[in-house]
Amino acid sequence: MRINKNYLNLQDSYLFSKISRKVAEYKEKHPEKDIISLGIGDVTLPLCDAVVRAMQVAVAEMGTKEGFKGYGPEQGYGFLRQAIARYYEKRNIYLDPAEIFVSDGAKSDLGNILDIFSVDNTVLIPDPVYPVYVDSNIMAGRKILYMDANAENNFLPTPDESIKADIIYICSPNNPTGAVYNREQLRAWVDYALSCNAIILFDAAYEAFIQDDKLPRSIYEIEGAKKCAIEFCSLSKTAGFTGVRCGYTVVPMELVYENTVLNKLWLRRQTTKFNGVPYIVQRGAEAVFSEEGHAQIQQNIAYYKENAKIISETLKGMNIWFVGGENSPYIWLKCPTGMTSWVYFDYLLENANIIGTPGSGFGKNGEEFFRLTSFGERKNIIEAMNRLSKI
């Protein structure tokens, strides 16, 4: 039996284990220090009340003969897909529920969608980037091209007509940079994809953090996108579902390549290799889209946004260049005095007892940059910013 040798081309995933190790070593030397983490990409606020109640009801149902649910449709229950379709409708995007696939999170679907594409495609990925986009394609053996995101383009690369790509990754609002594409820029990407018959994999995991009404929250706000883009959404950061696991992937019926309707391929893939998201979780997700649930998650999102604002204001006051923080939970700053990212990591840990994520962990263009996240507790954010402004 032969293994998939592409796996041997993966880099050892050292970023977060290296961070853990350095923090553990520091803690051992300085057990009295109060270390604040602004590096976590995980939420800290609990599930909102509407979601908890909906799941309690669903758990109870599962214990009764009449209410018990066995296998559900692999693409998700109609009640949830319809709720998601109505959510899109509010922004004048009209989807058939059959174009919506409930997922156990964007991470799974972003990895598994690659099953339906030939390995013979060239993938275009930004640098810096969330590493799984890269790794999942290395596993398949695809050719990867990188597009430079940097201070010159405000970490929002635009299409390069001289490059022909087949699969294009766009994450907006971006992880790790927090940068957000505007309508014109996404228009350019859609035009580019249509012109070279490419497909855009649009990661909208952070769309709920956008506060500027002019910025698009879905790729489908751009005309023509239904012909060239799959959108991946997640309730992880929107509703605190990082440990509950639910998202949704939109595969419009108009997505046709080589005379093949992609929606049919994805349905076949999912009905073959997936058995759906738990009923209990889907009822929790449905509550997120209810009026009450929506209002409650907005409060949590506002809390994280206020954290981001506090971080942003502090950096502005220190004249530190950054993107993000305004329509995103991530802030991507230029390390002061030309420090490289791991040097800045050590500097912050030792001088302010703050942990962040070194930009080089996300690619070569992150070498002089650093990611801070706004998911922590308010008091820690305030304390951390106090310390930061003093060093």
Next chain:
Amino acid sequence: MRINKNYLNLQDSYLFSKISRKVAEYKEKHPEKDIISLGIGDVTLPLCDAVVRAMQVAVAEMGTKEGFKGYGPEQGYGFLRQAIARYYEKRNIYLDPAEIFVSDGAKSDLGNILDIFSVDNTVLIPDPVYPVYVDSNIMAGRKILYMDANAENNFLPTPDESIKADIIYICSPNNPTGAVYNREQLRAWVDYALSCNAIILFDAAYEAFIQDDKLPRSIYEIEGAKKCAIEFCSLSKTAGFTGVRCGYTVVPMELVYENTVLNKLWLRRQTTKFNGVPYIVQRGAEAVFSEEGHAQIQQNIAYYKENAKIISETLKGMNIWFVGGENSPYIWLKCPTGMTSWVYFDYLLENANIIGTPGSGFGKNGEEFFRLTSFGERKNIIEAMNRLSKI
């Protein structure tokens, strides 16, 4: 952008939609008839009390600051992997929790495990078979060989030394036939796999239905299996988790191919393309392995087994040849008077108002066979068997 053209080699998945259509047509013509389904592969008894309570506690925790859980380890929480390791220990199989991966069900892991194997492997699959084994390999473009399961070998094919295979699927107790391999037969398969450096994908989804102590419930009861087998387990039928979604996959550290430890590959695959099973579900699964939960699920399993016994006794009384039913929730019978399976389907539907699953839906060797399942309600099973014995 080019699609994965292997998808065009998939057969249209018509089996259950054809059954639905025929049943809908019959119901339209005969709305007054009481149709009983013995075709469903889904459980009907609700979740047991211990599981419901554990999930209620977990849902409540998720609504509190102190108890909220965000991202968990992709391979599953230690508390659950340890509970699973203790379950194996009871049968003298010693696993490191790091060899256990919590899944959202065997279907997902059976499909996704293929990511870590080269497409350049020959796959050996039984006929008849659960179609997803075949489809997931067609999607990858692998060469597939079939081994004949038939009345002559009691639907338990043994290794053919003249065939060299790389990936071997064994499902025992079997879906669709209910046949169960004994120790000697599994010993032969392990020896075969070791001799040609193949890997066995052992689907143990129905192990909890085995009542004969002499029959193995895990491939690891066979010495040497840790060097050549991955085991896929599921709580779907064991604990009624078809709509809750939880299972576990065992990848022993001793599984090494081309100098590569498969456990590391699977961990990398899952940490890249999966974000774990919901915390709430893992607490529910933990309850399955508790003393109380175990006792409660045994009651449910006993209920289904009694159903299987009623069906078996009826068939014996009618001199209809069958396998399964004794250590499995499935019964695989030879259609009487030489009817082919779809003809028998129509015959049963019209003359007894019973639905089953035609064997040809599982492969050419199912042409003259038929699957009945024991997951239905007791009163329906009894009524169905009354009707069957009269025609």
